[in-house]
Amino acid sequence: MDHSYVFNYFGKKLLELKDEYGFTLFDNNPCSIRNKGDIKLFVNRLSKDLFEENDYYFINEEEPNNRLEFTYRGQKLSFEIDSKFGHIELDFYRTVEFMGFLSGKMIAMVNPTAVYVVGEEDDMKEAWAKGLPIHIPEINFRHRNMTGKYFEKQEVGAIFIVDGVITLEEYEVELIIGLNDFLKERSYNIRYSSMQIKAYIDHRKYICALVNGDYCGGILVDNGKMTIKNGFENQIFLSRYLDKHPKSKVLYKGKGSSEEEIVLNFLDFVSKLGKEV
Numbered sequence: 001m002d003h004s005y006v007f008n009y010f011g012k013k014l015l016e017l018k019d020e021y022g023f024t025l026f027d028n029n030p031c032s033i034r035n036k037g038d039i040k041l042f043v044n045r046l047s048k049d050l051f052e053e054n055d056y057y058f059i060n061e062e063e064p065n066n067r068l069e070f071t072y073r074g075q076k077l078s079f080e081i082d083s084k085f086g087h088i089e090l091d092f093y094r095t096v097e098f099m100g101f102l103s104g105k106m107i108a109m110v111n112p113t114a115v116y117v118v119g120e121e122d123d124m125k126e127a128w129a130k131g132l133p134i135h136i137p138e139i140n141f142r143h144r145n146m147t148g149k150y151f152e153k154q155e156v157g158a159i160f161i162v163d164g165v166i167t168l169e170e171y172e173v174e175l176i177i178g179l180n181d182f183l184k185e186r187s188y189n190i191r192y193s194s195m196q197i198k199a200y201i202d203h204r205k206y207i208c209a210l211v212n213g214d215y216c217g218g219i220l221v222d223n224g225k226m227t228i229k230n231g232f233e234n235q236i237f238l239s240r241y242l243d244k245h246p247k248s249k250v251l252y253k254g255k256g257s258s259e260e261e262i263v264l265n266f267l268d269f270v271s272k273l274g275k276e277v
């Protein structure tokens with residue numbers, strides 16, 4: 001499978017599950033919200049179209065500034081135009097998510113686009129398990145080391161070089177099994193399936209994967225070796241691979257480094273990576 005097939009798969013999943021569960025899609029470009037009038041229209045649209053609420057009103061909307069305050073279901077909220085960028089503040093989505101919470105709705109951003117999808121929480125989680133390309137609140141580990149520590153700067157872009165080869169099909173299967181073992185060991189009540197994880201070959205001949213539409217990868221297989229990009233999913237994959245091939249030689253190279261560090265025990269090595277935040 002190639003890049004276009006997998007991205008089209010998740011695009012179709014979005015439309016299919018939107019119709020099945022009656023979700024609402026909300027596409028909004030922050031660059032289009034450039035003044036208080038735009039913010040007012042945005043709040044109206046969020047409240048009525050997205051969250052089906054009428055319990056809101058604006059406060060001091062005639063004030064000559066870039067900030068618009070409003071109450072929403074009894075909570076005082078606001079949006080502001082960022083003068084540096086000339087459009088709505090970059091973290092506006094946090095307020096949008098809070099509005100969804102107040103309305104008893106779950107809102108998530110579709111991967112890899114910036115479209116929002118909104119629905120009842122139980123329905124959203126059920127659809128996620130069927131391949132809806134979103135994050136859910138339970139997924140709070142993917143962009144860290146498998147130990148839970150945040151990546152150090154030089155670890156992002158680092159690689160492991162491993163003796164051995166892997167096929168596209170094997171990578172997908174091992175990734176699903178490895179992720180579910182990880183979740184079981186840590187008592188999560190969610191699991192991944194082949195509807196959510198699709199591996200593919202990209203234009204550089206790397207083995208990559210989309211996990212509910214979100215990118216992870218990749219692995220370059222060449223001359224009996226695998227060059228594996230450092231990241232949560234690939235640490236999960238590599239831990240399983242080395243369990244099955246314990247004699248495989250493993251090297252580690254930090255981002256921008258020309259030196260290769262020998263990894264004698266992979267799990268011990270990973271446990272020393274990252275930082276606590």
